[in-house]
Amino acid sequence: MGKTNSGRRGKSIEVVMTAVIAVLRKGDVTKADLVRGVGGTSPQTFQKALLRLREHHDAPIELDDQSRRWALRDPGFALPLDSPEPEDLVAVMLAEVIVAPHADEALRALLRRLVEQLDMRMRSQVGERRSPPRTPMSASVSLGTTVDPRILRTVLEAVRNSVLRIQYRSPWKDELERVTIEPW
Numbered sequence: 348m349g350k351t352n353s354g355r356r357g358k359s360i361e362v363v364m365t366a367v368i369a370v371l372r373k374g375d376v377t378k379a380d381l382v383r384g385v386g387g388t389s390p391q392t393f394q395k396a397l398l399r400l401r402e403h404h405d406a407p408i409e410l411d412d413q414s415r416r417w418a419l420r421d422p423g424f425a426l427p428l429d430s431p432e433p434e435d436l437v438a439v440m441l442a443e444v445i446v447a448p449h450a451d452e453a454l455r456a457l458l459r460r461l462v463e464q465l466d467m468r469m470r471s472q473v474g475e476r477r478s479p480p481r482t483p484m485s486a487s488v489s490l491g492t493t494v495d496p497r498i499l500r501t502v503l504e505a506v507r508n509s510v511l512r513i514q515y516r517s518p519w520k521d522e523l524e525r526v527t528i529e530p531w
Contacts, residue, residue: 358388363396364426365472371408371419381417431469437503439465
C-alpha cells in the first residue's frame with residue numbers, strides 16, 4: 348500500500364487498476380463516475396493506475412472525445428499477474444499439476460512459487476471467500492477429449508466445502524458410472 352499525503356496508507360496501484368477495470372466492465376462512464384466508482388484514492392494514484400493500464404498492460408481503455416466517456420473496448424481484458432482472479436489461480440494450479448510429472452525440479456519449483464505468489468496476491472485482493480480452496484491437487488494427462496473449462500470450474504467450486512457425487516452414463520460401458528470427489 349502507498350502512503351497518502353496525510354500519512355495514511357492508501358490503495359495500491361494494483362488495487363486501483365483492478366477497480367478501474369471492474370468499473371469499466373459495467374459500461375462506458377464519465378471520468379467523474381470512474382473516479383467515484385474506484386473511490387478512496389488520490390488523483391495521482393488514479394492517474395498512475397490509468398497510465399500503467401494503458402501503457403504497460405495495453406489495456407483497451409479509450410476516451411471517446413465526443414461523449415467524454417471512458418470505455419473498456421475488450422470486456423475480457425484481465426490482469427492475471429497483477430490482479431489475479433480465482434480462475435487465473437485455478438489455471439496456474441492445474442498447469443502446475445499437469446506439468447509436474449514431466450518437468451525437472453527447477454521448473455516445478457518455479458511453478459510452485461508462481462502459484463504461491465498468485466494465491467497470496469489474489470487472497471489479499473478478493474478475500475478468502477472467493478478464493479479457491481487450499482487443498483492438494485493431482486492430475487494426469489490424457490490424449491483423450493479435452494474438458495470444457497466451464498465444467499472444470501463448476502466441479503472445483505462445487506467440491507470446495509463438501510463431497511461431490513457425479514453420476515453419468517459412460518459412452519464406453521453400458522452402465523451408470525458414479526464418481527465421488529472429496530475436498531479433503
